[in-house]
Amino acid sequence: MSRRRIGFWYRLAAAIAKPPLVLLFKRDWRGMENIPADGGFITAVNHNSALDPLSYGHFQYNTGRVPRLLAKATLFDVFFVGMMLRGTGQIPVFRESTDAANAFRAAVDAVNRGECVAFYPEATLTRDPDLWPMVGKTGVARVAMMTKAPVIPVAQWGANDALPPYGKLHLFPRKTLKVIAGPPVDLSAYYGLDPTPDVLREVTDVIMAAISTHLSELRGKPAPAVRFDPRKQKGISK
Template sequence: MPVARPESRAFRAVAWLVRTLLFAIFRYEWSGGRNLPAQGGFIAAANHATELDALTFAHYLFDHGYEPRILAKRGLFTAPVVGWVLRATNMIPVDRGTADAGRSLENAREQLGAGACVAIFPEGTITRDPDLWPMEGKTGLARIALATRMPVVPIAQWGATAALPRYGRMLRPFPRKRVQVVAGPPVDLSDLYDRPMDSATLREATSRVMDAITELLAGLRGEPAPAARFDLRKHPEYAARRTVYPPVERP
């Protein structure tokens, strides 16, 4: 497996430290690496259930030979440990709900054009689904994918919540936890490229990516996914809450 060799000394130092720590905490089961493009820029899109996901996501890509540039909310860049890692490895901060949000997407498009791997959590935040299934995604990924026409590779990961639960504050590194990560074939969005980039087109592209991620996750978990994804627009009371939510009615 071709581990990435970044030119930046800071990136190399962070990568060595983070990889060492993660290998000590997790027993990885990686698969689907053949679905990652051999050359050229691409978008990697994954589910998000714990703050550790950014590290396990990046680790998977890095050890497959890529230097991922993760789009992450700016608040994470000031968090202990994780924030330091994100800053030192030149990840892309996203200012959600502000005039600067578009600047982050433009940054991502420029890096894709230069052949980078841009890694995105399409949900935009940790899932609020009571059972940690992917919830409805935001359309930022669709805007980038349709504008650049770069491949979008769905990635599912599962197991890191055993070490750090959703919004948990206490890391449980021992014994080592099993973490599965799998990449699927690129999502076909080609029929949407020439359509107007309106709400319907963006939602369709987003849904296709989320469907692919959810299908991969169902395979990892060995259980069927819910018939409908959790949607914060229908449950706004959960938008700012950091807790374990009661089950919600699903169609």
């Protein structure tokens, strides 16, 4: 299979989500040409609002390459939400799993079948005070090294103006949802290396740097030299 068909459930989700997105938000989309037309690939996306999955999803849907996102397994137990997640082929993540390779096996299989798998490497809303991407978790690096598929960095900005992290919804005045997809991250230097924790961390840092570079372009300001690490803030060592 070279690419996943959009299918009924994704079209239903789009029919529900797109009209209010089009009505309530302006759009500034860039880099659609960097989304592969065929074959499996990975997108790595920053996370600064509970609304940004809709912003990114709208952008990605309009490229014709629908994403499969990794979602907390507990969400699949919520009746309507779970039905939509299963119908659109999203991937449950069992965070209690002690085997990282097995935890991401479904993602590897999907990429190898020619699908797009989307990662939020931060795994939660950013805690950075200025909403820059935090230090990422290594799942995206693990899948990238196992598949050698293109990794497309995606930066987004604007959903946070409507719904800040842990804040209240502010739809007016009308906000602009900005999304940019960059060219594939060059990870060729890491292929063939053992996926040790240090190597996975370095690959993750390269991916997060690419996301930050494109977010800097969207925001018109330089990204911080050092990414926010919530573990250090809590006094937890790596």
